[in-house]
Amino acid sequence: MRRPTNTPDPELSRRLRRRGFLGVAAGAAAASLLGTGAGTAHAAGGTEAAAHGRCGPLVPKGRLGIQLYTLRDKVASLGFAAVFEELSRYGYEQVEFAGYSQGTGEISLAELRKLLREYGLRGIGSHVGYYSGNPDDYTFDTQLEKVLDDAAALGLPHVGTAASPDRYGRTVDAWKRAAEDFNRYGAAARRRGLKFYQHNHQMEFGFAEDRPDVRLYDVLLAETDPDLVYLEMDIYWAYAGQYRFSVRPDGTPAPFEPVDYVLAQPERYPLFHVKDGEHDETSDDGYRMVDVGDGDIDYRRFLTEVGRSPGGKRHNWLVEHDRPEDSLRTARRSASYLRSLRGSSR
Numbered sequence: 001m002r003r004p005t006n007t008p009d010p011e012l013s014r015r016l017r018r019r020g021f022l023g024v025a026a027g028a029a030a031a032s033l034l035g036t037g038a039g040t041a042h043a044a045g046g047t048e049a050a051a052h053g054r055c056g057p058l059v060p061k062g063r064l065g066i067q068l069y070t071l072r073d074k075v076a077s078l079g080f081a082a083v084f085e086e087l088s089r090y091g092y093e094q095v096e097f098a099g100y101s102q103g104t105g106e107i108s109l110a111e112l113r114k115l116l117r118e119y120g121l122r123g124i125g126s127h128v129g130y131y132s133g134n135p136d137d138y139t140f141d142t143q144l145e146k147v148l149d150d151a152a153a154l155g156l157p158h159v160g161t162a163a164s165p166d167r168y169g170r171t172v173d174a175w176k177r178a179a180e181d182f183n184r185y186g187a188a189a190r191r192r193g194l195k196f197y198q199h200n201h202q203m204e205f206g207f208a209e210d211r212p213d214v215r216l217y218d219v220l221l222a223e224t225d226p227d228l229v230y231l232e233m234d235i236y237w238a239y240a241g242q243y244r245f246s247v248r249p250d251g252t253p254a255p256f257e258p259v260d261y262v263l264a265q266p267e268r269y270p271l272f273h274v275k276d277g278e279h280d281e282t283s284d285d286g287y288r289m290v291d292v293g294d295g296d297i298d299y300r301r302f303l304t305e306v307g308r309s310p311g312g313k314r315h316n317w318l319v320e321h322d323r324p325e326d327s328l329r330t331a332r333r334s335a336s337y338l339r340s341l342r343g344s345s346r
Helices: 010-018 028-033 036-050 068-078 080-090 109-118 144-154 172-191 216-223 235-244 258-264 299-307 327-340
Strands: 054-057 064-067 094-097 122-126 158-161 195-199 229-234 271-274 276-279 287-290 316-319 342-344
Touching (some): 064 068, 068 094, 080 109, 109 144, 122 316, 144 172, 172 216, 172 229, 229 258, 235 258, 235 271, 235 287, 258 299
Parallel strands (some): 064 094, 064 316, 094 122, 122 158, 158 195, 195 229, 229 271, 271 316
Antiparallel strands (some): 054 342
């Protein structure tokens, strides 16, 4: 018998409670946990801390990186070596791959690994397709072992996908099926000493087509094994999701704070995409993407709160801009801004 759409799913609620997750999938009561009170408390804590003086850098040494998709034009025109040299000069310590050639032609994984060492960079992760329907495509679904072989050859600790779990649709059961796929990839990665992760966009924070009281991101978190599937929060897209999906299709409020997802399970978020946006009411997502430090996202607060969580100094912060006007300038300015951020003593 089909459950009425306004009735919480008890099994999903049980999973969320068991994993200590502060989500809204359990209905209006859970949504209230993520209301303005939590966000106000976080902001007040940051303000109070700021009054007590400044202390160390918010991005720990060894934890600043960049997603190479940001620099795809320069990689294609100048090559990896020239780009890595610039990134090293800007103070970057890590790179995340978006393909292992990026328009440069043939380059071996051994050559890439050598270049990383030469310029003092660490490969921290890689984005690979989830599925495509073409059995010959390089995706987790079709070439799982090769994907893991390549990541291991480069010495990457993480390998993941930026694809949405929409493979089977946008219903609760569809995302449960996608979670089964991700658990399988995660188990295979773990056997190789790797961590599998998923990178969000804004649509993950939307609601299930068959259960408009259920946020799909909550389903993903509840149905994936936290020991097998990790998350790379794209902070910009999480805020875009907050703007776009703060009200359910029936008009009831469903506010959430992106940082609350992290604070509920900080160990599940080893990686973050750091991109910034100016608030723009003419945009469907409420923001216009800009260089980090030029926008309205409060990164001092976000990094401070995550840094105070258990294991907070082990998170990795990766700059990204989808459409930079000058990608090297974006990389330089964003690194400079993040390096300038200092925490506040309590």
